[in-house]
Amino acid sequence: MNELSEMDELFDRLFPICRSITGDGVRETIEILGKYIPLTMHGVQTGTEVFDWEIPKEWIIREAWIKDEHGNEIINMKNSNLHIVNYSEPVNTVLSLDEMKTNIHTIPTLPEAIPYVISYYKERWGFCMSQNQLDSLVEGNYHVFIDSEKIDGELNYAHAILPGKSEKEILISTYICHPSMANNELSGPIVATFLYNRIKKWKNREFTYRFVFIPETIGAVTYLHQHGEELKEKLYSGAVLTCLGGKDKPISFKKSRNQNAPLNELMDHLVNNDKKEFQIRPFTPLYGSDERQYCSPGFNLPVGQFSKMIYGAYAGYHNSLDTKEMMTIEALLDSLNEIEYILKLQELNGYYINKKPFGEPKLGKYDLYPDINAPALRGRSSNKVLDNRQQLNQILTLLNYSDGEHRLTDLAKTLGYSLEDYAISIDVLEKHSLLEGPFFKKGEILK
Secondary structure: OOHHHHHHHHHHHHOOOOOOOOOHHHHHHHHHHOOOOOOEEEEEEOOOEEOOEEOOOEEEEEEEEEEEOOOOEEEEOOOOHHHEOEOOOOEEEEEEHHHHHOOEEOOOOOOOOOEOOEOOOOOOOOEEOOHHHHHHOOOOEEEEEEEEEEEOOEEEEEEEEEOOOOOOEEEEEEEOOOOOOHHHHHHHHHHHHHHHHHHHOOOOOOOEEEEEEEOOOHHHHHHHHHHHHHHHHHEEEEEEEOOOOOOOOOOEEEOOOOOOOHHHHHHHHHHHOOOOOOEEEOOOOOOOOOHHHHOOOOOOOOEEEEEOOOOOOOOOOOEOOOOHHHHOHHHHHHHHHHHHHHHHHHHHOOEEEEOOOOOOOOHHHHOOOOOOOOOOEEOOOOOOEEOHHHHHHHHHHHHHHOEEEEEHHHHHHHHOOOHHHHHHHHHHHHHOOOEEEEEOEEOOEEO
């Protein structure tokens, strides 16, 4: 089975699950993802204080439906778990149509869509249906039934660590708390899962990679409460993955609040210098996902966000129109390829040291000075070939500016070659013991 088919299969396993910020849906999701990558699941008990928040009671939902006075079923959450307001209280009563409507949610501007509605922190009950269906209901009495309860349980999250040469970490975070929506819920966990397995195959990983699967907001706050100090010490950069579907749409990067975040600088370079067709958005706490928690002032971690079909900017946002067909698995594969490409460049984009800095090395001695008979330069790990002039330009620039003070993007700007082209020259110079790196700084200290 190829990667695209595997992503499609994973989607089909995850889509029907009724997820929330706590409960069996989260645990089942983690269990399924754990068959693809080695996740460790943790639980934090109800009532635990996590900064200004408290872990809520665990929500259990068994059944929810509405029937008319003749016993005809109007809606049932078995047909769509969006029909139930997430975290609804139990109810078993008969109401008139007007009385029932006060607890029915629709989207009048999208009359065929079932909205996604939550009430995590205020006790209420409710149902969701399309505006068209609500308009079709006739006067009469309706039996509304919700079999649910809230118990002292736990909030669950999971993570997996891929060790690299350095203990300095890259965070990849995504959420697993929404019910059956494609782009807004499953695109992030699916891309993160397959990204783990891609990175696992990289040879000589510079960084350690931390993959985190959490309920949105309360899960991020909880994760920071338990691991925030460790992240402050180890984190080099990171990104939240969300809303990564959308055919023929470019990757969109929301910057970190921390202006010195390496991904901020790298993405600016790729767009402004390498002319990549990525989109860049400024940081804002007004909307977004868990980057708002990672970037809160007490942590100010260098974490941005990768998206494509951005929340709030497409018709299917937080409703039943958010389907696999609208999102497309092909778009997820594109997002996977693009994010892997960016992370590979981040591994390259460090500081280098010229190991023979007193004058230029005699390049001919290493078959690195091109002449009419010289072959073009080819790296050990690339099929790409540099022409003779490009070869010499890159080598001379790398050797001159590799003083531990210039990041690779600084060097790349001097010549105008794309960042990925330098991988070949770096590879060859390292092979001849002329260059050492990359190094990544914390403050002004080489690490």
